[in-house]
Amino acid sequence: MQNNMTEIAENPSKDTYYSNDLQKWGAEIKNKDISLKELVFNETGEKVSLCYQCGKCTAGCPLSDEMDIAPNTILRLLQIGSKEYDRKVLSSYTIWVCLSCETCMARCPKEVDLPAITDFLRSESIRRHLANRKANNIINFHKAFLHSIRGSGRLYEFGLVIGYKLRAKNLFQDVLLAPSMITHGKLKFIPAKVKNSSQIKEIFQKTINNNRGGK
Amino acid sequence: MKIGYFPGCSLHGTAPEYEASLKLVAKAADIELVEIEDWNCCGATAAHSMNRMLSIALPARNLAIAEKMGLEEVVVPCAACYSRLLFALNEFKLDEKVRMNLQPIIETEFKGNIKILNVLDFLEKYVMDALKNKVDDKFKKKAACYYGCLLVRPPKLTNSERWDDPLRMEAILKKIGIDSIDWSFKTECCGAGLSIARTDIVGKLSGKIIEDAKDRGADMIVTACPMCQSNLDMRRGAINNYLKKDNNIPAIFITQLIGLAFGYSEKDMQFDKLFVPISFSNNNFSNNNDNLKMQKSKVKEVKV
Ligand code: SF4
Numbered sequence: 366m367q368n369n370m371t372e373i374a375e376n377p378s379k380d381t382y383y384s385n386d387l388q389k390w391g392a393e394i395k396n397k398d399i400s401l402k403e404l405v406f407n408e409t410g411e412k413v414s415l416c417y418q419c420g421k422c423t424a425g426c427p428l429s430d431e432m433d434i435a436p437n438t439i440l441r442l443l444q445i446g447s448k449e450y451d452r453k454v455l456s457s458y459t460i461w462v463c464l465s466c467e468t469c470m471a472r473c474p475k476e477v478d479l480p481a482i483t484d485f486l487r488s489e490s491i492r493r494h495l496a497n498r499k500a501n502n503i504i505n506f507h508k509a510f511l512h513s514i515r516g517s518g519r520l521y522e523f524g525l526v527i528g529y530k531l532r533a534k535n536l537f538q539d540v541l542l543a544p545s546m547i548t549h550g551k552l553k554f555i556p557a558k559v560k561n562s563s564q565i566k567e568i569f570q571k572t573i574n575n576n577r578g579g580k
Numbered sequence: 581m582k583i584g585y586f587p588g589c590s591l592h593g594t595a596p597e598y599e600a601s602l603k604l605v606a607k608a609a610d611i612e613l614v615e616i617e618d619w620n621c622c623g624a625t626a627a628h629s630m631n632r633m634l635s636i637a638l639p640a641r642n643l644a645i646a647e648k649m650g651l652e653e654v655v656v657p658c659a660a661c662y663s664r665l666l667f668a669l670n671e672f673k674l675d676e677k678v679r680m681n682l683q684p685i686i687e688t689e690f691k692g693n694i695k696i697l698n699v700l701d702f703l704e705k706y707v708m709d710a711l712k713n714k715v716d717d718k719f720k721k722k723a724a725c726y727y728g729c730l731l732v733r734p735p736k737l738t739n740s741e742r743w744d745d746p747l748r749m750e751a752i753l754k755k756i757g758i759d760s761i762d763w764s765f766k767t768e769c770c771g772a773g774l775s776i777a778r779t780d781i782v783g784k785l786s787g788k789i790i791e792d793a794k795d796r797g798a799d800m801i802v803t804a805c806p807m808c809q810s811n812l813d814m815r816r817g818a819i820n821n822y823l824k825k826d827n828n829i830p831a832i833f834i835t836q837l838i839g840l841a842f843g844y845s846e847k848d849m850q851f852d853k854l855f856v857p858i859s860f861s862n863n864n865f866s867n868n869n870d871n872l873k874m875q876k877s878k879v880k881e882v883k884v
Pocket residue numbers: 415416417418419420421422423436437440469472473474475476477479
């Protein structure tokens with residue numbers, strides 16, 4: 366368990382827990398030679414060709430200075446559609462640090478749903494083992510979160526943090542301000558559980574273990 | 581009158597004061613909140629970051645149960661849950677593939693005949709009228725109403741008219757005699773889901789929000805989302821680190837203020853759960869020296 370976790374912490378793409386059939390999908394990509402923008406269209410219904418590079422998305426993005434590729438540039442790279450650029454997009458830090466704040470979409474004159482595209486790019490980047498290493502903590506957090514609700518149906522903050530710390534190999538960072546949260550009655554030590562938790566496991570089984578991530 | 585209620589993990593975990601105040605406010609307005617039986621987590625950012633159908637199925641199970649319970653409306657006080665539930669309902673209505681595939685996944689029948697209210701919808705529809713003559717002089721403070729992202733965006737989903745400069749909280753607070761400031765950060769992002777993986781980003785984004793509110797003379801920040809509130813309140817250590825100064829402007833839930841106006845005590849409204857303290861009693865608000873000292877020690881305690 367510990368070894369496995371260490372390995373996953375270093376390369377969360379190895380965590381096949383949430384995306385089985387990696388080989389199968391990989392083979393499919395090679396065979397059909399389908400470009401990422403076509404895949405984006407198939408899986409999200411969004412046409413990247415609509416974007417005319419006005420840059421409003423990047424101008425309004427609260428995180429553009431944290432990103433390695435600006436939001437409008439992600440769309441430009443997708444439009445060009447070369448293998449090299451597709452790879453660049455999928456291995457960007459941008460797609461992981463995006464907060465899904467929806468500002469870009471609200472301001473886009475062409476109503477390009479960039480947050481929806483980004484969501485799909487995330488699952489695709491994991492599937493192809495291309496996730497940016499700098500994003501490991503963020504990916505580990507998402508996985509620890511899903512792990513927590515997969516088990517009990519509800520989020521258990523304390524369990525989430527333990528799971529995250531194991532994955533992130535950072536046992537000493539006080540990620541949840543635990544002592545002050547306890548004195549304020551904000552951290553519980555007994556997880557709440559959905560009675561019909563097998564139903565929740567089924568939902569995971571039939572979605573995340575069974576499809577590509579998009580539509 | 582009975583209305584469905586989806587608490588979500590935050591209200592049962594890190595934001596008990598939000599649940600307590602919402603329930604008492606509903607009671608004062610003669611509304612019974614009926615919790616959705618055996619509800620599950622909406623999946624939040626993690627689910628939609630990893631898999632679209634998962635991010636639809638998790639909220640949809642809750643909506644299907646609510647429908648089965650005969651509920652016509654569900655109030656969802658957490659803005660993040662609200663957004664996910666609304667998204668799931670919307671996709672169910674618009675996407676035939678979702679309609680076809682959903683039932684076997686959630687193993688519950690769902691017709692999509694349910695209405696989802698966020699906390700502002702709920703207050704406007706069911707509480708506003710009961711707030712007549714509730715103006716109180718002790719509330720003569722300036723509020724910075726903070727909406728965050730998901731109560732207003734994406735506008736296509738939330739149907740909000742003034743998504744860049746909403747005035748709904750302002751109108752509700754006016755009813756109890758609280759004036760609000762005009763400011764630039766009411767719909768800026770607080771850092772939300774990166775609270776744990778990139779606390780520094782939360783410090784920066786929330787820091788800008790706190791600073792603008794303070795600079796424009798607000799006495800408090802009023803929120804309507806447990807994620808926003810916890811970032812602005814509990815993460816004050818990271819925020820003050822970013823701002824390089826101690827900033828003690830409190831961040832409180834709108835329902836806590838309305839509860840006070842209905843005559844409940846600060847204890848009922850669980851003011852003690854807030855990290856950055858606030859009190860309206862004896863007119864001491866944040867001018868009281870002891871109070872300030874307490875704030876300092878508390879803020880220091882918040883390690884990052
Ligand atoms: S705002 Fe829309 S059209 Fe403009 S660059 Fe961004 S995605 Fe393209």
